[in-house]
Amino acid sequence: MASGADTPRHAHLGDRAFAAGITLLGGAVLLVVGIIVVACARLSAPAFAKLGFFRFLTGSDWNPVEDSFGALPFIYGTLVTSAIAIVVAMPVAIGLALFLTEMSPSRVRRFVSFFVEILAAIPSVVFGLWGLMVLVPILRDVVEPALQHRLGFLPLFQGAPMGIGFLPAGIVLAIMILPTIASVTIEVLRTMPAALREGALALGATRWEAIGAVVLPYARRGIMGAVILGLARALGETMAVTMLIGNQPEIHGSLFAAGYSLPSVIANEFAEASGAVHTGALAGLALVLFGVTLMLSASARLLVRLSARRLVAA
Amino acid sequence: MNVALSTPVADTARPKLEVQKLDAWFGNVHAVKDISLGVDARSVLAIIGPSGCGKSTFVRCLNRMHELTPGARSEGRVLLDGEDVYAVDPVYLRRRVGMVFQRPNVFPTMSIRDNVVAGLRLNRVRADYEAIVERTLTQTALWDEVKDRLDASAIALSGGQQQRLCIARALAVEPEVLLMDEPASALDPIATAKIEELIDELKQQYTIVIVTHNMQQAIRISDKTAFFYMGVLIEHGTTQQLFTRPERRETEDYVTGKFG
Ligand SMILES: Nc1ncnc2c1ncn2[C@@H]1O[C@H](COP(=O)(O)OP(=O)(O)O)[C@@H](O)[C@H]1O
Ligand SMILES: [Mg+2]
Numbered sequence: 001m002a003s004g005a006d007t008p009r010h011a012h013l014g015d016r017a018f019a020a021g022i023t024l025l026g027g028a029v030l031l032v033v034g035i036i037v038v039a040c041a042r043l044s045a046p047a048f049a050k051l052g053f054f055r056f057l058t059g060s061d062w063n064p065v066e067d068s069f070g071a072l073p074f075i076y077g078t079l080v081t082s083a084i085a086i087v088v089a090m091p092v093a094i095g096l097a098l099f100l101t102e103m104s105p106s107r108v109r110r111f112v113s114f115f116v117e118i119l120a121a122i123p124s125v126v127f128g129l130w131g132l133m134v135l136v137p138i139l140r141d142v143v144e145p146a147l148q149h150r151l152g153f154l155p156l157f158q159g160a161p162m163g164i165g166f167l168p169a170g171i172v173l174a175i176m177i178l179p180t181i182a183s184v185t186i187e188v189l190r191t192m193p194a195a196l197r198e199g200a201l202a203l204g205a206t207r208w209e210a211i212g213a214v215v216l217p218y219a220r221r222g223i224m225g226a227v228i229l230g231l232a233r234a235l236g237e238t239m240a241v242t243m244l245i246g247n248q249p250e251i252h253g254s255l256f257a258a259g260y261s262l263p264s265v266i267a268n269e270f271a272e273a274s275g276a277v278h279t280g281a282l283a284g285l286a287l288v289l290f291g292v293t294l295m296l297s298a299s300a301r302l303l304v305r306l307s308a309r310r311l312v313a314a
Numbered sequence: 315m316n317v318a319l320s321t322p323v324a325d326t327a328r329p330k331l332e333v334q335k336l337d338a339w340f341g342n343v344h345a346v347k348d349i350s351l352g353v354d355a356r357s358v359l360a361i362i363g364p365s366g367c368g369k370s371t372f373v374r375c376l377n378r379m380h381e382l383t384p385g386a387r388s389e390g391r392v393l394l395d396g397e398d399v400y401a402v403d404p405v406y407l408r409r410r411v412g413m414v415f416q417r418p419n420v421f422p423t424m425s426i427r428d429n430v431v432a433g434l435r436l437n438r439v440r441a442d443y444e445a446i447v448e449r450t451l452t453q454t455a456l457w458d459e460v461k462d463r464l465d466a467s468a469i470a471l472s473g474g475q476q477q478r479l480c481i482a483r484a485l486a487v488e489p490e491v492l493l494m495d496e497p498a499s500a501l502d503p504i505a506t507a508k509i510e511e512l513i514d515e516l517k518q519q520y521t522i523v524i525v526t527h528n529m530q531q532a533i534r535i536s537d538k539t540a541f542f543y544m545g546v547l548i549e550h551g552t553t554q555q556l557f558t559r560p561e562r563r564e565t566e567d568y569v570t571g572k573f574g
Contacts, residue, residue: 196421203408204406209436214421217423
């Protein structure tokens with residue numbers, strides 16, 4: 001095999017131009033991200049100057065009239081709804097991915113994959129509408145009273161069932177991130193060498209035992225990556241959550257209560273923000289959101305890459 | 315069959331494994347065609363033939379791995395100690411009929427030790443795992459090389475070591491029959507020699523069916539040889555006879571290297 005050093009450089013002018021173009025585009029993307037961050041930081045400076053960064057992060061009062069801004073209720077709402085989404089979506093999505101790659105006949109597989117893709121293509125405002133018109137009444141009239149009846153001793157399920165609040169927002173988020181988690185998990189499982197599964201089966205494992213003993217441990221990191229990608233999507237989702245969470249900047253232990261989320265408050269208040277401090281506080285929330293999702297996406301990619309590397313080693 | 319010979323030890327008279335009119339397909343591809351043969355207990359049967367002639371498919375029918383391939387099916391009978399393997403639970407069957415694959419497929423997330431006992435764990439067999447680890451790794455001549463790092467990941471081993479670990483893993487569940495599909499084809503000559511030595515020892519205890527594309531290997535390790543060509547069993551006999559006095563023209567051409 002000829003090494004790169006032996007080949008005359010001019011022979012690959014086209015390649016090099018292409019590489020340069022790609023590099024330029026990649027740089028441009030980075031630049032745009034950088035500009036956004038700088039803009040947010042500059043915009044948020046008056047708020048941080050007035051409130052202090054730490055007080056802004058940990059404050060739980062949000063009152064534009066008195067220029068009092070605390071990020072905590074929004075961070076809380078975002079985390080709670082995302083947590084519900086993950087808890088609900090993760091087992092379903094992983095189960096679905098396992099079913100599609102390991103068990104189902106190909107006709108079923110094609111049908112379900114198609115359905116999952118459709119799910120990914122539904123605009124989030126439609127999810128929000130569906131949540132309001134279908135999910136909220138069911139939660140309010142059936143699910144929440146039942147939960148309260150059975151598990152009402154838990155703080156999670158106390159307070160009046162209103163339908164609107166953390167629970168419907170979290171459930172709709174779960175449905176929205178399900179395709180992400182399922183499809184990435186399917187990719188991860190597809191890269192799994194068939195020889196490993198066969199090795200377990202040849203030892204007398206049932207299909208489920210092979211999955212438990214060999215497939216899942218092998219795919220673990222990749223699946224974690226898939227879940228974190230789903231989580232990142234849940235954290236940033238705006239429209240459906242705004243329509244369902246109730247938009248109250250309050251912190252409640254109950255899943256039935258109304259709350260607020262980072263993207264929702266930014267979308268709701270930014271256009272008519274009253275003054276530099278209010279605008280700055282919203283920009284500060286944007287920075288917080290960006291920081292969290294960036295960290296999560298980066299760790300997800302790292303995990304997926306690590307699991308791919310192990311694949312090569314095997 | 316020679317009745318006079320079989321009377322005193324009735325058990326050894328019947329082949330351990332008896333294949334009757336076996337056909338196997340992948341969709342429309344007829345990969346194994348009407349094959350019948352028997353394998354005596356504690357003997358080595360080598361299967362030779364050009365690539366694509368159905369050797370792997372044939373052995374995968376013996377432990378019912380073939381049917382796991384989507385679209386694959388088979389017809390005919392495979393008897394293990396006279397019992398139709400298609401009438402028993404495949405999970406149970408595969409404990410009695412172990413398999414070693416062409417490429418070593420150690421479980422990469424498990425340690426060396428856990429690889430060896432993986433089959434026991436999967437089948438929830440309670441046993442002295444430590445003793446089994448030592449015994450099977452000694453049997454596969456791996457014990458001295460790995461005894462100080464049993465908890466290290468199995469993928470840290472060389473290819474030859476990994477393959478011997480796979481054999482140890484298969485032996486740990488104490489199968490009666492061991493199927494080996496070109497177990498040495500991905501290995502260097504030294505590792506290959508070790509595997510061959512091992513097979514020679516294993517046949518004291520196990521019934522072995524080994525696929526090989528290496529005719530010298532078949533001569534060295536097997537008692538009987540079957541020559542497959544395009545899914546058909548062309549010739550089956552003692553290894554010595556098949557290589558020195560083949561009855562069929564195709565066999566002669568193949569073993570003398572005229573094609574393949
Ligand atoms: N998974 C599969 N799907 C379709 N055809 C297959 C598959 N595996 C093997 N075959 C076909 O079956 C025939 C026998 O293959 P195989 O048993 O692997 O041969 P060998 O092991 O002797 O090289 C070949 O024609 C091959 O192309
Ligand atoms: Mg083969």
